[in-house]
Amino acid sequence: MPSFDVINLVLLLMVTLVAVAVVIVRNLVAVGMLMSIYSFLMALIWTNMDSMDVAFTEAAVGAGISTILFIGALVHVGTEETPHPRLHWPALLVTGLTAGALIYGTVGMPAFEDPASPANSNRVSIGYIRQDVEKTPDAPGHGTGPAVHDATQPVAAPGQPAGPVAQEHAGADYFHGHVPNFVTAVIVSYRAFDTMFETAVIFIAGLAMILFLRRRTA
Amino acid sequence: MRDQSILRVAAKSMTPFILVFGLYVIFHGDISPGGGFQGGVIVASAFILYGLVYGGAEMRRVIPRWLSDTLLAFGVLLYAGTGTFTLLAGYRFLDYTALLPGNPGTGEVIGMTLVEYGVGFTVSMVMITIYNEISEGTVPDTGSQPPGEAGGNG
Numbered sequence: 001m002p003s004f005d006v007i008n009l010v011l012l013l014m015v016t017l018v019a020v021a022v023v024i025v026r027n028l029v030a031v032g033m034l035m036s037i038y039s040f041l042m043a044l045i046w047t048n049m050d051s052m053d054v055a056f057t058e059a060a061v062g063a064g065i066s067t068i069l070f071i072g073a074l075v076h077v078g079t080e081e082t083p084h085p086r087l088h089w090p091a092l093l094v095t096g097l098t099a100g101a102l103i104y105g106t107v108g109m110p111a112f113e114d115p116a117s118p119a120n121s122n123r124v125s126i127g128y129i130r131q132d133v134e135k136t137p138d139a140p141g142h143g144t145g146p147a148v149h150d151a152t153q154p155v156a157a158p159g160q161p162a163g164p165v166a167q168e169h170a171g172a173d174y175f176h177g178h179v180p181n182f183v184t185a186v187i188v189s190y191r192a193f194d195t196m197f198e199t200a201v202i203f204i205a206g207l208a209m210i211l212f213l214r215r216r217t218a
Numbered sequence: 219m220r221d222q223s224i225l226r227v228a229a230k231s232m233t234p235f236i237l238v239f240g241l242y243v244i245f246h247g248d249i250s251p252g253g254g255f256q257g258g259v260i261v262a263s264a265f266i267l268y269g270l271v272y273g274g275a276e277m278r279r280v281i282p283r284w285l286s287d288t289l290l291a292f293g294v295l296l297y298a299g300t301g302t303f304t305l306l307a308g309y310r311f312l313d314y315t316a317l318l319p320g321n322p323g324t325g326e327v328i329g330m331t332l333v334e335y336g337v338g339f340t341v342s343m344v345m346i347t348i349y350n351e352i353s354e355g356t357v358p359d360t361g362s363q364p365p366g367e368a369g370g371n372g
Contacts, residue, residue, distance in 0.1 A: 052251035053251045053252065053253070053256075055251075056243075056251045056252050056256050057255065057256050060256045060259040060260055060263070061255075061256075061259050064259065064260075064263050065259050065262065065263060065266075065345055068263075068266055068270070068349065069348060069349065069352060072349065072352040072353050073352060075352075075353070076352075179248035179249060179326065179327060179330060180248070180249050181247065181248055181249055181250060181251070183251070183253075184247045184248050184253050184330065184334075185248075187253065188247075188253070188254075188330050188333045188334065188337075189312075189314070189326065189330065192301070192312040192333065193311065193312065195297075195333070195337070196294075196297050196298060196301065196312070199293065199294055199297055199336065199337050199340050199341075200294055202340055202341055202344050203290060203291065203293070203294045203340050203344065205344055205348070206290045206340070206343065206344030206347045206348065209344075209347050209348050209351045209352075210287065210347060210351070213351035213352070214351055215354065
């Protein structure tokens with residue numbers, strides 16, 4: 001078993017333990033800390049999977065700000081959870097069905113690092129995997145030659161249908177000027193419109209805090 | 219926390235480094251992990267750390283409400299304004315080529331940086347606002363006020 005899998009397995013086991021502990025523990029301050037630990041463990045898993053942007057976000061938002069806001073909210077609601085002695089069967093059924101559907105859904109997902117998966121065989125991904133980015137022929141200062149340069153190199157995956165797509169875009173500097181960080185390029189260039197409204201959602205969250213919770217200085 | 223001098227000194231000396239790191243994450247979002255969202259959260263965490271140790275009133279002296287309110291709206295405006303500018307310049311919405319038509323690569327970097335600034339402003343100021351409104355009146359403002367005035371001004 002490669003070390004990658006061993007590390008992931010251990011981390012996922014710890015994540016499961018922490019998740020169970022979150023359900024069992026009644027002290028809400030401890031729950032807040034456990035959720036922070038959960039986020040840090042998830043950040044380690046993302047790091048292990050080379051998904052640095054997600055790991056970064058998980059550590060900053062999930063483990064950092066969320067914990068502070070959670071603890072802040074506890075000041076209002078108290079630190080002890082109200083005990084629920086009775087098992088709520090409909091809730092258990094709904095949760096079990098949802099979890100089953102989610103696990104069933106993972107069966108259809110491509111294997112991790114599968115070069116033929118839709119995410120990896122997308123024309124944008126191919127360009128980034130082959131490091132075609134920032135090879136702008138007419139941009140002064142980048143003198144790395146035209147983007148055609150990489151068309152001779154074999155793509156990392158021999159079996160994938162990269163041929164026509166790669167050849168179609170190799171000489172046409174499709175990645176003209178796109179920034180090296182794939183995630184940022186997708187978020188604020190290819191999907192800039194989405195990100196604008198995500199920012200607007202955060203703005204509305206702040207607006208709601210101002211409108212509902214701010215005390216009037218009368 | 220009036221007497222916890224180690225905590226106060228540590229928080230005060232950490233704050234500039236957290237701020238610089240947050241700004242670094244925003245500025246370098248196009249070449250390294252991170253971006254406006256993560257950097258904004260880190261910038262906000264610097265202010266929140268300051269507020270946790272020195273009290274909310276002291277934090278609101280450093281970054282007053284009118285400033286955070288203005289900046290959280292300004293971020294969205296900057297993002298949408300960049301898009302509107304590209305639209306008015308005759309390109310598609312948020313087509314960063316419009317910012318530097320002679321050199322689309324650099325234009326894209328400029329556009330992305332502007333947009334990341336917008337996201338960073340909005341995210342950091344919203345986080346500060348959420349902390350402000352949740353904590354006010356509950357976390358005692360022991361920082362710079364006498365105990366009698368602690369806990370919000372109603």
